[in-house]
Every structure is written in structure tokens, then in C-alpha cells.
Amino acid sequence: MDSADYTEVALRLANAELTDVESVRAALHDEPWWADRLRESDLPLLREVAGGLRRALAAMVAGPGHAQDETVRSEINALLGTHPPRPRLSGHGGHDDVPNWHVHVAGPDAPAVDEVVAAAAWGLAQGVVHHGTRRWGRCQAEGCGTYFLDTSTNQAKRFCSPRCANRVHVAAFRARKRS
Known part of the structure; x- marks a missing residue:
């Protein structure tokens, strides 16, 4: 390791x-x-x-x-x-x-x-x-809260995984469509 x-x-x-x-x-x-x-x-x-x-x-x-x-x-x-x-x-x-x-x-x-x-x-x-100490984050998906290390170039990671990101984005899309 x-x-x-x-x-x-x-x-x-x-x-x-x-x-x-x-x-x-x-x-x-x-x-x-x-x-x-x-x-x-x-x-x-x-x-x-x-x-x-x-x-x-x-x-x-x-x-x-x-x-x-x-x-x-x-x-x-x-x-x-x-x-x-x-x-x-x-x-x-x-x-x-x-x-x-x-x-x-x-x-x-x-x-x-x-x-x-x-x-x-x-x-x-x-x-x-x-x-x-600035590249560490906590998932912003409701109900998740998983800690992660953001190694992205722009340090803009908000979610622990694509799954959480997709869930939040799909929910936001559906909410906009209902409006």
C-alpha cells in the first residue's frame, strides 16, 4: 500500500x-x-x-x-x-x-x-x-454526509460520488419541470 x-x-x-x-x-x-x-x-x-x-x-x-x-x-x-x-x-x-x-x-x-x-x-x-486541509469535503446530498478528498483540478467537488450527484441533479430537474 x-x-x-x-x-x-x-x-x-x-x-x-x-x-x-x-x-x-x-x-x-x-x-x-x-x-x-x-x-x-x-x-x-x-x-x-x-x-x-x-x-x-x-x-x-x-x-x-x-x-x-x-x-x-x-x-x-x-x-x-x-x-x-x-x-x-x-x-x-x-x-x-x-x-x-x-x-x-x-x-x-x-x-x-x-x-x-x-x-x-x-x-x-x-x-x-x-x-x-482545504481539499476535504462532505457530501452535500441530503441524507448522505460522506467525507471525501477532492482531488479535482478546480476543487469544486460537492458530492461523494456520481450516484449522489446524479440523484440531486435529477431531483432538481424534476422539481423545475413541475414548476
Whole structure:
């Protein structure tokens, strides 16, 4: 995994409905080596970390300001302090005897939850380092509220997905047609 992937893990965990282990597994669908090993007993820690991620994201979405920046800094540093990444170089998963070099953020024997929370903390920190605090958003579709990273050139993204954007635009079109 690279830092962009870890940023995605942070967003998935922050946006996940952490009601049961299946909802977490669904959110981490692209990381089955973690998701398949998570247990119900991991949920309290995942909820705690997701809360810190959400507080940092909410501060970034709130807009520029010293107080918001301090909240981002303190929330992410608290996560990193409590769930520090322990980077290690790995070279498995390649083809034709050529390793697929990448970095894991926990030791090989660490519980899956330790790697997930370290990856989320590291991912959000790296996302802020690479993109700053102004490119984060929250979906403006009614009833959604999913956090996202806006990597568009014009920084005009308002929705988390084409699905939400289409739903809002179709509803607006229908409302205009009725008028």
C-alpha cells in the first residue's frame, strides 16, 4: 500500500457504519487481509478511532481558521500517538519472482485492528501533508454526509460520488419541470 491507499482507509473508516463487524468488513472491502480477520471485540476501538477521524475531517470541512487547524492537528496527533504506525518494508504479492514492494504499518503478527487503526491515522496525516486541509469535503446530498478528498483540478467537488450527484441533479430537474 502507499500513502494514498492509507488515506482511503481513513476515509472508509470515518464513513463506515460501525454497527457490527460485517459493516466494517464491507467498508474495508478492498483490504480483505484485514477485514476477514476483524472481530466483534475490535468494534469499540474502531469506533473510537473513527470518532477522531471524523472530528479532524469535520474541522477541515468547516473551513480555514486557526481553531480548525488546531483541531485537525490535535486530533491526528492524538491518533498517531495512541495508534502509531510501525512501518516495515514488505515484498510479497509480486509476479514472476519480482516482489511487489510496499510498506505495511504494523508488524506481521499484529492483530488486524492494530493495522487498520494505524493505517487510518497515518493515512489521514499523509492526506493532510499531501493535500492540505482545504481539499476535504462532505457530501452535500441530503441524507448522505460522506467525507471525501477532492482531488479535482478546480476543487469544486460537492458530492461523494456520481450516484449522489446524479440523484440531486435529477431531483432538481424534476422539481423545475413541475414548476
